[in-house]
Amino acid sequence: MEVAPRSGCAINAAVEVLGDPWTMLVLRDIMFGNRRHFRELVAGSEEGIATNILASRLKRLVEGGLLTRDDARRGQRAMYSLTEAGIQVLPIMAALGTWGLAHRDGEQRLRVRAELLRDGGPELVDAMMDELRELHLGIPRPDANAPRPSEQLAAAYEAAMRDAGRDSA
Amino acid sequence: MEVAPRSGCAINAAVEVLGDPWTMLVLRDIMFGNRRHFRELVAGSEEGIATNILASRLKRLVEGGLLTRDDARRGQRAMYSLTEAGIQVLPIMAALGTWGLAHRDGEQRLRVRAELLRDGGPELVDAMMDELRELHLGIPRPDANAPRPSEQLAAAYEAAMRDAGRDSA
Numbered sequence: 001m002e003v004a005p006r007s008g009c010a011i012n013a014a015v016e017v018l019g020d021p022w023t024m025l026v027l028r029d030i031m032f033g034n035r036r037h038f039r040e041l042v043a044g045s046e047e048g049i050a051t052n053i054l055a056s057r058l059k060r061l062v063e064g065g066l067l068t069r070d071d072a073r074r075g076q077r078a079m080y081s082l083t084e085a086g087i088q089v090l091p092i093m094a095a096l097g098t099w100g101l102a103h104r105d106g107e108q109r110l111r112v113r114a115e116l117l118r119d120g121g122p123e124l125v126d127a128m129m130d131e132l133r134e135l136h137l138g139i140p141r142p143d144a145n146a147p148r149p150s151e152q153l154a155a156a157y158e159a160a161m162r163d164a165g166r167d168s169a
Numbered sequence: 170m171e172v173a174p175r176s177g178c179a180i181n182a183a184v185e186v187l188g189d190p191w192t193m194l195v196l197r198d199i200m201f202g203n204r205r206h207f208r209e210l211v212a213g214s215e216e217g218i219a220t221n222i223l224a225s226r227l228k229r230l231v232e233g234g235l236l237t238r239d240d241a242r243r244g245q246r247a248m249y250s251l252t253e254a255g256i257q258v259l260p261i262m263a264a265l266g267t268w269g270l271a272h273r274d275g276e277q278r279l280r281v282r283a284e285l286l287r288d289g290g291p292e293l294v295d296a297m298m299d300e301l302r303e304l305h306l307g308i309p310r311p312d313a314n315a316p317r318p319s320e321q322l323a324a325a326y327e328a329a330m331r332d333a334g335r336d337s338a
Contacts, residue, residue, distance in 0.1 A: 007276070008278070009216075011265050021181075021185060025184065047176045085271075092261065092268060097183065099258065101179045102254075107177025110179070111178075111179055114180060
């Protein structure tokens, strides 16, 4: 299924898979929202992804080795999991978020996550990748007692929501 | 010219501008190849960019505030310069290169640059951004006596070429 890359450049190789807005948004929702099923990815999409676009991007991500699809048993829905290559997209995601925060306006509710990732630096990105390996690949985290980054993100999000509520009161 | 973003998410904001393979390749060639004119960008393209695609991507990058276009005097060619927002795409580029190196095959000649950027870490990326600020914005580098990252990249590339020559001899 894979066509020959347009050049042997590593950046080109990456953008041939990842240089598409919907592809990154689908990966974002799987990573940060832990949405693993088609319907969750449609229903939760902030950008209102269309079902045909979602289907094509999931298919490409599976073919490109960034996701695996657990074929559903009869009556169950297929579940998608990140591969190691998919998990390693997280540093690119963090860099995109940092750029978006600096150079584009956004909504406070949705900025919190990118701010935390930016301020947490490579250590937080590494810890998040460990958490994704646990969730998607069943590999235990190196320090099982360390707080989960997803909990930090959720706490920061809730705090931002409380502040927003107070401001508008 | 700008349309409303699909959501207030910082990652979405970034991919609405940068989530296109040709956009990233044009920025790469401006950043690493110091190609500042339309014809250089066409002639030097490893991926064989088409002139209509290049024209549309340059226009969008100017509208999006990542490039400025110096309008040519009669008989001269227009020159493109990175803005601060354009220069700050470099960490995303480095992250894409690191991913491509790890998860896709490539050509040694073209991998060298991404390898150096990966191994140099955030310090090298910062130094390269300073060099781009000097070249594109006329802002002197903080340490004018420090070696230029572009020279390190060129030296690494030449060494890799010599090794490749030796291997095939």
